[in-house]
Amino acid sequence: xxxxxxxxxxxxxxxxxxxxxxxxxxxxxxxxxxxxxxxxxxxxxxxxxxxxxxxxxxxxxxxxxxxxxxxxxxxxxxxxxxxxxxxxxxxxxxxxxxxxxxxxxxxxxxxxxxxxxxxxxxxxxxxxxxxxxxxxxxxxxxxxxxxxxxxxxxxxxxxxxxxxxxxxxxxxxxxxxxxxxxxxxxxxxxxxxxxxxxxxxxxxxxxxxxxxxxxxxxxxxxxxxxxxxxx
Numbered sequence: 001x002x003x004x005x006x007x008x009x010x011x012x013x014x015x016x017x018x019x020x021x022x023x024x025x026x027x028x029x030x031x032x033x034x035x036x037x038x039x040x041x042x043x044x045x046x047x048x049x050x051x052x053x054x055x056x057x058x059x060x061x062x063x064x065x066x067x068x069x070x071x072x073x074x075x076x077x078x079x080x081x082x083x084x085x086x087x088x089x090x091x092x093x094x095x096x097x098x099x100x101x102x103x104x105x106x107x108x109x110x111x112x113x114x115x116x117x118x119x120x121x122x123x124x125x126x127x128x129x130x131x132x133x134x135x136x137x138x139x140x141x142x143x144x145x146x147x148x149x150x151x152x153x154x155x156x157x158x159x160x161x162x163x164x165x166x167x168x169x170x171x172x173x174x175x176x177x178x179x180x181x182x183x184x185x186x187x188x189x190x191x192x193x194x195x196x197x198x199x200x201x202x203x204x205x206x207x208x209x210x211x212x213x214x215x216x217x218x219x220x221x222x223x224x225x226x227x228x229x230x231x
Contacts, residue, residue, distance in 0.1 A: 001162070001193055002028040002051065007060035007070075009046050009216075020046040021057070022216040028195060030161070033188040035204035036197045038213035044197045045166065047213065051195060052085055052164045053077035065161075082111060086155030090167035092147045094139040094154075101126070101135045104153045111158060125153045129183060145176025152183055156192075163187065165196040169203055181206045 009021040020043045028034050036044050049055040050062065053069070056077070062070040069080065094103050101122055108118045126132050129149050139147055148168060155163055165184065169177030177200075185206055188194050196207060204210050212219050 001030040001032075001065060002195075003061070003063040005061040005063075007050065007062060008058045009043075009050065009055070010058045020216055021050075023060070024213075024216070024218055026211055026218060028193065030193055031188070031191055032209070033185070033194045033207040034196070035207040035210040036195065036213060037199070037201075037204055037210055040199075042213040043216040044213055046216075048164055048166055048195070048197050052087060053081045082107070082158070084161050086158065086160040086163045088148075088151050088155050088163060088165040088168045090170040092139070092144075092151045092171075094147055094150060096139055099136050099138055100131060100142070100150050103139070103150055104157055107154060107158050121157055125157055129153050143176065144172050145179055148172060148176070148180050149183065152180065152187075156187065161193060163192055163194045165194060167198055168196065169198075169200065177203070 004027075005025050007021055007024040008019070011018045011020055024043075024047065036047060038044055046055070050057055053064075053072075054077075056072070057070055060070060061068060064080065065084070067080075069077065072080075095106070098106070104122050104125060105118050108121060113121070122135075123132075126135050129152060131146060131149055131153070134142060134146060134150075139150070142150065148171075152168075163184075168184070169180050172180065181203055184194055184196070194207070196203070198204055
């Protein structure tokens with residue numbers, strides 16, 4: 001589903017040049033649940049932005065569903081993104097002025113889905129994640145765990161083949177965090193591919209495998225442990 005080959009991303013200012021990703025290569029197969037781990041500043045967010053087609057690499061190859069997209073322009077990336085990718089953010093990114101139903105419905109409006117079909121899909125997903133009784137409530141009336149469930153529902157509403165999750169339990173206590181991780185596991189078991197950035201070893205244990213990043217490069221688990229021991 002995803003194949004990166006020698007992917008590099010460099011950020012430049014007038015005085016500085018910083019390599020966020022350096023010759024990164026890996027593959028993710030359809031139906032996998034993969035965690036990306038590493039210390040702050042190692043390139044995790046940059047990698048997720050490129051996987052999500054919110055940014056493009058300096059060089060290297062990015063194949064998505066057998067298409068080379070590394071140098072696609074924003075319009076081309078946007079077309080693929082809105083049909084194939086759902087995003088889950090640490091801070092939920094819900095719109096306070098919209099109800100739970102309206103927040104979940106929003107991507108369908110962007111995709112020009114008819115009103116009857118929108119209602120059908122939203123009702124189905126709200127029932128699936130267990131927040132039917134909250135459909136007319138606003139985000140500030142919900143707990144953190146409930147808000148993240150709404151965010152997950154919004155990510156799923158377009159039936160994407162890939163979910164990208166950025167620290168999905170970062171603002172939750174352990175109980176609500178475990179609920180969200182259980183929900184992601186159920187989604188993965190139903191066939192959705194999930195790539196999750198996390199600092200949490202506990203959360204990463206839910207995934208099939210972990211990709212470790214350090215200083216913009218993929219490193220073996222052993223090297224990560226050695227570096228931690230040296231600190």
